[in-house]
Amino acid sequence: MGGGQAGLAVGYYLRRARADYVILDAETQPGSAWQDYWDSLHLFSPAEYSTLPGWWMPKQEGEPFPTRDHVVDYVTAYEKRYELPIRRPVTVHGVHHDDDHLLIRTDTGDMRARTVISATGTWRSPHPPDIPGRALFGGRQLHTTDYRNPGLGSNGSTTSQAVSVTHHDAPQHHCGHANMITRTRLNTAATLVFVVCSGWCGRCVGVGA
Incomplete structure (x- = not known):
């Protein structure tokens, strides 16, 4: 279950093992959640460190860190x-x-199998963290799954909420468009709070339980 990079990697090895299998994907086209990520997303690692098994991701001309669209093109070609x-x-x-x-x-109907592998990810089931005072915030609140580009339509404040490493990229590209507070859960005990204001990203203002 799942046609993202994890599902494709599993499919690659099942193919090599000549297994009888099928990959079920809820999306309408290749790329899985990558189709819905924000427009300016870049990987945090070069193409050669972001490959799927069997075929290295081609380098992207002029981009040391591949863009979202490059990744979509890569996984689409990988399927084929x-x-x-x-x-x-x-x-x-x-x-x-x-x-x-x-x-x-x-x-589309029922199926039977001896083994089921879940490679669905979490993109379709976002979990906004329960931040104290969240209900009192008067600006627009966005989870990473809702963010596409800096065009919020106002100069007000925005709260970005997510529980993943990649979500840091969204506020970085939002700088200069709004005042933003991001909150990321590092582990079960600690929380790191960033403040983004006046176009300056990544000021750490506190770590707490």
């Missing part, structure tokens, strides 16, 4: 290169035991 058996759009509603098999209930 290895002729991975992907069915889309298919939404899985549940997986249940059924004698010696597993019953997969989807919006």
Whole structure:
């Protein structure tokens, strides 16, 4: 389940093992969540360190760190290169035991399998953190899944909420357009708070439980 990079990597090795398998993907086209990431997203690592098994990601001309669109092009070509058996759009509603098999209930019908691998990721189920005072904030609140570009339509304040490393890239490209507070959970005990104001990114103002 899942046609993102994790699902494609699993598919690559199942193909090498000559297994009988299928990849179910809820998206309408290749690229998975990469299709919905913000416009200015770049990887934090060069192409040669961001490859899927079997085929290195080509370098992007003029970009030391590949853009979102380059990644989408790469995974699209990867699917075709290895002729991975992907069915889309298919939404899985549940997986249940059924004698010696597993019953997969989807919006296109039921399927049975001996093994199910979940590679769905978290993009479709965002979890905004419960920040104290959040209800009192008068500006616009955005989760990373809602952010596409700096065009917020106002000069007010914005709160960016996410629980991933990549979300730092969104506020970086938002600088100069709004005052922003970002809150990222580093682990179960600590929280790092960044303030972005007057176009200056990444000022650490506190770490607390």
